[in-house]
Every structure is written in C-alpha cells, then in structure tokens.
Amino acid sequence: MKFLHINRRTHLYLGLGLLPWFLMYGISSIPFAHGAYFEARDKASGLPLWTMRVDRPYAIDIPAEGELRAVGARILKDLGIEGSFGVSRQGPDQVNVWVYSFLHATQVKYFVEQRRVTVEDRRFRFDHFLTGMHARGGFEQESILTKAWGVVVDLVVVAMLLWVVSGLIMWWKLPGRRLAGWLALAAGATAWALFMRLL
Amino acid sequence: MLSSLLRQIHLYLALFMAPWVLMYAFSTLVMNHRDHFRQWYGGPPPAPVFERETPFEAALPEGANPREAGAQILAALDMEGAFNATQRRTDKAIVINRLDPITPRRITYVPGSGKLSIEKTPWDMRAYLERMHRRRGYQHDAPAEDAWAFSVDFFIAAVLLWAVSGLWMWWELRKTRRWGWVVLALGFALFGLFTVTI
Numbered sequence: 001m002k003f004l005h006i007n008r009r010t011h012l013y014l015g016l017g018l019l020p021w022f023l024m025y026g027i028s029s030i031p032f033a034h035g036a037y038f039e040a041r042d043k044a045s046g047l048p049l050w051t052m053r054v055d056r057p058y059a060i061d062i063p064a065e066g067e068l069r070a071v072g073a074r075i076l077k078d079l080g081i082e083g084s085f086g087v088s089r090q091g092p093d094q095v096n097v098w099v100y101s102f103l104h105a106t107q108v109k110y111f112v113e114q115r116r117v118t119v120e121d122r123r124f125r126f127d128h129f130l131t132g133m134h135a136r137g138g139f140e141q142e143s144i145l146t147k148a149w150g151v152v153v154d155l156v157v158v159a160m161l162l163w164v165v166s167g168l169i170m171w172w173k174l175p176g177r178r179l180a181g182w183l184a185l186a187a188g189a190t191a192w193a194l195f196m197r198l199l
Numbered sequence: 200m201l202s203s204l205l206r207q208i209h210l211y212l213a214l215f216m217a218p219w220v221l222m223y224a225f226s227t228l229v230m231n232h233r234d235h236f237r238q239w240y241g242g243p244p245p246a247p248v249f250e251r252e253t254p255f256e257a258a259l260p261e262g263a264n265p266r267e268a269g270a271q272i273l274a275a276l277d278m279e280g281a282f283n284a285t286q287r288r289t290d291k292a293i294v295i296n297r298l299d300p301i302t303p304r305r306i307t308y309v310p311g312s313g314k315l316s317i318e319k320t321p322w323d324m325r326a327y328l329e330r331m332h333r334r335r336g337y338q339h340d341a342p343a344e345d346a347w348a349f350s351v352d353f354f355i356a357a358v359l360l361w362a363v364s365g366l367w368m369w370w371e372l373r374k375t376r377r378w379g380w381v382v383l384a385l386g387f388a389l390f391g392l393f394t395v396t397i
Contacts, residue, residue, distance in 0.1 A: 012375060015365045017382045020390035026358030033335045033351050084397065102394050133394075137231040145397045152389075153231045160224035167213050177210065184214035192218035195350070198343040199280060199300045199334075 004173065011166040014159045021156050028130035038127045050107070050120040054079065058110065058117035062095055072097040075110060079119060084141045102133055202371060205364040212357050219354050226328035236325050244326035247305045247318035255308060255315045269295040270340075272308055272315065281339040300330060 015022070031038045042049075058078070062071060072087030075097055083106075085099045090109075097108040105122040122128070137153045171181050213220070229236055237243055257275060259268045269284030272295060281298040295306040303320045320326070335351045337344075369379050 009375070012365075012369055012372075013378070013382050015362075016369060016379050017386040019362060019366075019383060020387050022358065022362055024390075026355055026362070029335075029351070029355045029358075033348065033355065035336070036338070101397060136397075137227070138233060139231075140234065143397065145393065149393055149397055150231055152393075153227065157224050157228045157231070160220055160227075163213075164217055164220055164224075167210070171210060171214065177207075180211065181214050184211040185217065188215035188218055191215075191350070195343070195347055196300055199298075199347055 004169070007166045007169050011163060011170065014162060018156055018159050021152065024130065024133055025156070028134035031127035031131050032134065042125060042127075047123060049123055049125075051123070052118060052120050053106075054117065054119035056117060057115055059115045060110065062110070062112055068095060071095065075108060075117070079108065079117070081106060081108065081119070084143065084146055100132065102129060102136070105132070202367070205367050209361060209364040209368070212360060216354060216357050219350070222328065222331050223354075226332035229325040229328050230332070240323075240325070244323045245321045247303070247320045250304070250317045250319045253315050253317065254313060256313055259310070265293050265295075268293045268308070269306075272306060273297060276306070276315070276317075278304070278306075280341055281344045298330075298334075300327065300334070303330070 058075075060071065060075060060078070062068070068087040068089060072085055072095075075095075076082065076085060076099065081099055083099045083101055085097055088096050088098070090096050093112050095110045095112070097110070099106040099108065103124065105128070107120045107122070109118045109120075111117070137150055139147050139150045141147065171177060174181075253276070255272065255275060257271065259271060263271070265284035265286045269282055270279075272293065273279050273282060278297050278299075282295050283298070284293060284295045286293055290309055292307050292309045295308075297304045297306065302322070305318045305320075307316045307318075308314075335348055337348045339345075369375060372379075
C-alpha cells in the first residue's frame with residue numbers, strides 16, 4: 001500500500017469516524033457566536049431556567065482560601081448528588097457547586113453565614129446542550145468515561161492537524177490546482193495577518 | 200459537474216481557512232490540558248504588568264458610563280478597538296480592558312488624577328490561542344471586530360460544508376463504502392454512549 005493511498009484513507013476515515021464531533025463542534029459554535037439571540041429567544045418563552053429542588057439548613061467548614069474541590073465533593077455526598085462537578089467561591093459568604101452532564105445541570109449553593117444550602121435544576125435547553133458538549137474537556141474529573149471524552153477531544157485535535165497535513169499533500173499531488181491553491185493559502189494567511197494587525 | 204464543484208470547494212475552503220483550523224486545533228489542545236501546560240510553563244498565564252503612565256486632562260462627559268468613558272480614553276490613546284470597561288467601586292476608577300489579540304492592555308483612569316496608567320499583558324502562546332478561540336460575536340462597535348465575527352461564522356459554514364462534501368466524496372468511492380459505514384457507525388455509537396452517560 002502506497003503512502004499516498006494511506007494518506008487519502010487516513011483523511012477519509014478520520015473524517016467519517018469523527019463526524020459526530022465535527023458536526024457537534026460546528027453546530028454548537030452557532031449558539032456560542034450568537035449567544036444574545038438565543039438568550040433573547042429563550043427569555044421570550046417566559047419559562048424559568050432554574051427550578052428549586054432543595055432549600056434547607058446545612059453546615060460545613062469552608063477554608064478561607066485555596067482549593068475547594070474536596071469541600072464540593074463533600075457537599076455533593078451529603079446531598080446525595082453524583083456527577084462531574086466544579087466548585088467556585090462567590091465571595092466570602094457563598095460557595096457554588098456546579099454538577100453537570102450533557103443532558104442535565106444542577107447548581108448547589110452553600111450560604112456560609114446562613115448555614116443553608118439550595119439545590120436548583122436547570123431546564124433542558126438544546127443550545128445549552130450543544131455549548132455544554134463543546135466546552136467539555138480536560139482530565140480533572142474522576143470518572144473514566146469523562147477522561148475518555150478528554151482523550152477523544154485530543155483525537156479531534158490530532159485529526160484536525162492530520163486533515164491539514166494530508167490535505168496539503170493531496171493538493172500538492174494535483175498540479176493543475178497548485179496556482180489556485182497557493183492563492184487560497186496566501187489569501188487565508190493574509191486575512192489572518194490583517195486581523196492580527198487590526199483587531 | 201457537481202462532484203467537481205464540491206471537491207474544489209472542499210479543497211480551496213480548507214486552504215483558505217488553514218490558519219483558523221490550526222488555531223482552533225492548538226487552542227483546543229491548550230484548553231484540554233490546562234493543568235499540563237500550567238506545569239510546563241511553571242504557572243498560569245502572566246498577569247498584566249506596568250507599561251507606562253501618561254497625562255490625561257480631557258473631561259469626561261457628565262454621567263458618562265464606563266463604556267462611553269472607555270471609548271473616549273482609547274480614542275485619546277489612539278488605541279481604538281474591542282474593549283470592555285468597568286467602574287471600580289472603591290475609588291470610582293474606570294478600568295478598560297483593550298482586547299488586543301497580541302498584546303491586551305489594561306488602562307486605569309482615576310477621575311481627577313490627570314493621568315492614565317497603562318499595563319500590558321506579556322506574550323504567552325497559550326493565552327493568545329485561548330483568546331483567539333473565544334473571540335466571537337458582533338457586540339463591539341468596531342468594523343474589524345465585526346469582520347472577525349463574520350470569519351467565525353464563515354468557519355462554521357466551512358465546517359458544515361466540509362462534512363457534507365466529504366460525505367459526498369466518500370459515497371463516490373465505492374470501494375470505501377463498507378468500511379466507511381463501519382467507521383461512521385462506530386463514531387456515532389461512541390458519541391451516543393458519551394451523550395447519555397457523562
């Protein structure tokens with residue numbers, strides 16, 4: 001099997017295998033790029049985004065500064081909530097724990113002074129589903145499947161680089177397309193350089 | 200005819216958009232491995248550092264909001280472009296973040312002080328890539344910024360066109376259909392599994 005043949009097949013099968021990710025990243029970029037439109041559209045529906053599930057007394061010691069992940073894990077355990085999560089400090093008196101999956105999101109708020117905790121569930125929104133998938137990545141979560149998603153994100157990156165390289169090779173093997181190809185490459189690079197100068 | 204047209208669109212669009220493809224690929228790598236890059240660089244991206252102070256005597260309009268004040272200050276500095284501006288509660292200072300892609304700057308003006316303090320963010324490749332990845336939208340009053348937002352929309356259209364034209368070209372290669380179906384099905388099955396489990 002010749003190199004050029006392998007090159008073409010790599011380009012093709014990577015495209016087919018990663019098509020769902022390719023489509024997801026493409027389509028989900030629309031609500032990212034036009035967020036105001038989607039927010040206004042949802043606001044017009046008049047439906048509340050969050051629904052309160054729990055509002056009760058609760059107490060846990062919060063360190064004055066530093067990492068809060070262990071505290072977040074403890075709060076979730078005490079409330080019987082599982083899933084990927086992130087923790088953030090909302091000032092000295094409030095800690096938020098954000099629990100999310102592709103299909104569902106929950107926000108836990110712990111109010112330090114009041115010793116009170118609330119749990120709210122977010123209504124499913126297709127644009128949030130898409131942007132949530134788009135933004136998902138990294139390896140800080142404990143779940144194996146979540147780490148596997150991070151690996152696939154890396155695979156998408158490798159595929160993008162391979163598409164560029166294998167595409168350039170395929171283009172170079174079409175002598176009749178070289179001039180127009182150089183023009184397209186030069187136009188793209190010039191447009192990029194102009195943006196870096198003018199933005 | 201259609202086949203030839205789709206092939207050419209697929210090719211030339213990719214050659215033109217190559218800088219965007221490379222930026223989105225490398226920036227995704229940076230964001231997917233934030234902790235690794237932090238260790239590799241020895242810390243998070245650098246914070247802005249003091250660059251210079253410059254006199255600023257112009258009076259801001261009565262009741263000007265931070266955005267209006269920011270626009271006037273940036274015009275005086277010849278630094279027009281995308282920015283955001285806030286007013287600090289403690290001393291009422293106007294803090295402007297000029298969102299330059301290469302060298303972002305922070306300009307602080309304390310009313311009555313007669314001067315502007317300018318800080319610049321030192322170059323950091325991962326920060327640059329992430330800034331470009333997140334740059335989008337038509338919310339800034341700057342033609343270049345609208346043009347960039349259009350390029351992002353154009354990239355989205357290109358992604359969808361690559362998918363459609365790629366499927367078309369695959370279907371024309373009869374020999375690859377069977378393995379193509381297998382790979383396509385595996386991809387969708389894995390994607391479906393992730394969607395319902397994580």
